[in-house]
Amino acid sequence: MELWPLILLTLAAAVRAGTPILFAALGELMAERSGVLNLGVEGMMLVGALVGFMTTQKTGEPWLGLLAAGLAGTMVSLIHAFLTITLRANQVVSGLALTIFGTGVSGFLGKPYIGVPAEGFPPTRVSVFGDLPLVGTIFFQHDPMVYLTYPLIPLFWFLLYRTRPGLNVRAVGESPESADAMGVGVALTRYLCVLAGGLLAGLGGAYLSLAYTHMWIENMTAGRGWIALAIVIFGTWDPVRVALGAYLFGGVQALQLRLQALGVGLPTYLLMMTPYVFTVLVLVVATRETVRRRIGAPAALGIPYARGE
Amino acid sequence: MKGKWLATVIAGLLALGLGVTARSQEPMKVGFVYVGPVGDYGWTYAHDQGRKSLEKALPGVKTTYVESVAEGADAERVITELARTGHKVIFTTSYGYMDTTIKVAEQFSNVVFLHCSGYKRRENVGTYFGRMYQASYLSGLVAGKMTRKNLIGYVAPIPIPEVIRITNAFALGARETNPQVKVHVVWTNAWYDPATETEAANGLLDIGADVIATQSDSPAPVQAAEKRGAYGVGYNSDASKFAPKGHLVSAVWDWGPYYVETIKAVKAGTWKSEDVWWPIGTGIVGLAPYGPAVPSSVKTLVEKRKEDLIQGRFDVFWGPIKDQSGKIRIARGQKATDEELLQMNWFVEGIVGTIPK
Numbered sequence: 001m002e003l004w005p006l007i008l009l010t011l012a013a014a015v016r017a018g019t020p021i022l023f024a025a026l027g028e029l030m031a032e033r034s035g036v037l038n039l040g041v042e043g044m045m046l047v048g049a050l051v052g053f054m055t056t057q058k059t060g061e062p063w064l065g066l067l068a069a070g071l072a073g074t075m076v077s078l079i080h081a082f083l084t085i086t087l088r089a090n091q092v093v094s095g096l097a098l099t100i101f102g103t104g105v106s107g108f109l110g111k112p113y114i115g116v117p118a119e120g121f122p123p124t125r126v127s128v129f130g131d132l133p134l135v136g137t138i139f140f141q142h143d144p145m146v147y148l149t150y151p152l153i154p155l156f157w158f159l160l161y162r163t164r165p166g167l168n169v170r171a172v173g174e175s176p177e178s179a180d181a182m183g184v185g186v187a188l189t190r191y192l193c194v195l196a197g198g199l200l201a202g203l204g205g206a207y208l209s210l211a212y213t214h215m216w217i218e219n220m221t222a223g224r225g226w227i228a229l230a231i232v233i234f235g236t237w238d239p240v241r242v243a244l245g246a247y248l249f250g251g252v253q254a255l256q257l258r259l260q261a262l263g264v265g266l267p268t269y270l271l272m273m274t275p276y277v278f279t280v281l282v283l284v285v286a287t288r289e290t291v292r293r294r295i296g297a298p299a300a301l302g303i304p305y306a307r308g309e
Numbered sequence: 310m311k312g313k314w315l316a317t318v319i320a321g322l323l324a325l326g327l328g329v330t331a332r333s334q335e336p337m338k339v340g341f342v343y344v345g346p347v348g349d350y351g352w353t354y355a356h357d358q359g360r361k362s363l364e365k366a367l368p369g370v371k372t373t374y375v376e377s378v379a380e381g382a383d384a385e386r387v388i389t390e391l392a393r394t395g396h397k398v399i400f401t402t403s404y405g406y407m408d409t410t411i412k413v414a415e416q417f418s419n420v421v422f423l424h425c426s427g428y429k430r431r432e433n434v435g436t437y438f439g440r441m442y443q444a445s446y447l448s449g450l451v452a453g454k455m456t457r458k459n460l461i462g463y464v465a466p467i468p469i470p471e472v473i474r475i476t477n478a479f480a481l482g483a484r485e486t487n488p489q490v491k492v493h494v495v496w497t498n499a500w501y502d503p504a505t506e507t508e509a510a511n512g513l514l515d516i517g518a519d520v521i522a523t524q525s526d527s528p529a530p531v532q533a534a535e536k537r538g539a540y541g542v543g544y545n546s547d548a549s550k551f552a553p554k555g556h557l558v559s560a561v562w563d564w565g566p567y568y569v570e571t572i573k574a575v576k577a578g579t580w581k582s583e584d585v586w587w588p589i590g591t592g593i594v595g596l597a598p599y600g601p602a603v604p605s606s607v608k609t610l611v612e613k614r615k616e617d618l619i620q621g622r623f624d625v626f627w628g629p630i631k632d633q634s635g636k637i638r639i640a641r642g643q644k645a646t647d648e649e650l651l652q653m654n655w656f657v658e659g660i661v662g663t664i665p666k
Binding site: 006009010013016017020107110111114115116117123208212213214215217218219220222224253254257258260261262263265267269 | 346347348349350354462493494495496497498499501502503504505507508509511512513515516518527528529532533536546550551661662663665
């Protein structure tokens, strides 16, 4: 086995393994930027994975499944939005409840779909791009869902930093009082951001059941929702850095699995720990107010807003 | 006055009679405690299939199951609750329930407890398991015959003696039919993570494996192999649906026969605490039907070896068996004892990979 092709394949695997986390993390980034922490990512992903699989299994059309998964994720996130924005409930409690709800409901409704195969997204090589040396192998020999994420990263960056609605989102997340005074609809902005988060978490879940594997198994996210939450902090609430974080995480996993396959005895637990160590570091550093401001942590994150309080 | 007294007696007797008939018709309650969700399509799923066939085979039995019960305090609460609510037999189906099962059993001497895969017993606690390594060895024979590149990838979950033993058995089988074979092992460090299992299989395919075998809970590695035109060997449940072309064979659990026999014995009053470790050919472990790619010559060979195992003419861990460093671990003509099998912490020769410490 030559080394160079294997390195390329490992990098390609990094993109693949990072994609479900990337979807969910970009969504969570939007919610958190508007000031709403949603710990329900794992639950929304599971519902998305199941609904996407159910729809695809019934219709034979993975794109329809993807659409349904996004809608399902959005619906679940609506619960969180209503509880935390309209009723101003504690965001941590509501988010945790959402994860428990999503895990339970997907497990219950998914029972008839266990052990049932379905056609998901096939690997699709992009013409021209897929033939490029290096870049082609790494980025353009995947399934359509991976390609869907590429435009999302610059789009989110542009939206957030270069448009009026993006400015509003950041204002609502930083200082809802000022945003409100400027005439920005705080509740509406937060609703839209939380729903976008649900949509993307649903797609991230569907990636697992429609692209990565073509099956439904209870609890198949196996903690990826929580990793996405960590990646948002790791990427300091910036779309580009969040994407890098997701790929880094996927890369560490892809690399350690391939080193094992080659029989290289590495302490894999240590390797798998690196993204978390960095996340903890960011969290520690972010406790200092000046640093917190500089790295972009939304100041109003986790605080319900009510006019005149 | 006298009439009223008589009426009371008659009513009382009637009530008693009704009570007695009601009691004899009352179904026997059997409880199951699962470590994972019944929808894992793996370990817990297989136990639950066994529970269902028990209900079907013995109509007088009513079963209850509790899924995703964490080992430790949670398990103690669940097992105690089942014992308290009239379950006469309770199956605890994870190694980690061992001490908890013994602890609860001490308080409920009239309840029979059966713990899967452990070794601690008492008067009302029996242990049970299947010799899965035999089925795994047989699936290894097929894999060894089918590989062209002499490189088999193996996706392993968590490094404990049971998993190591079954991996070794697979490698022994593969190398019996093809001494050139190397079995590359990748640990996912989880019982349960289809996406990581898929990526582990992809990694093994990337380094050139043309057969992927697995011991993890989901059929994801077999499906990943199918997607890339390689062969797959399943585990736990029949993986053929996930790889209609490339599925070779699966080593599978079938708990039904054991559950039925045990409940019959308890009902008849003949049950006594023992260690049940059923070999292949008696239920609990077996092979799923072969895939279309397996030629009949290979099937004949495997069936012959299976018969040898059943008749006791042969055993998987029969020396000489060397470890990865080439040191003889089981001497020529010797058979590994059950104790050695239960404590196995080394890989056989021909496996590429390390056991995390």
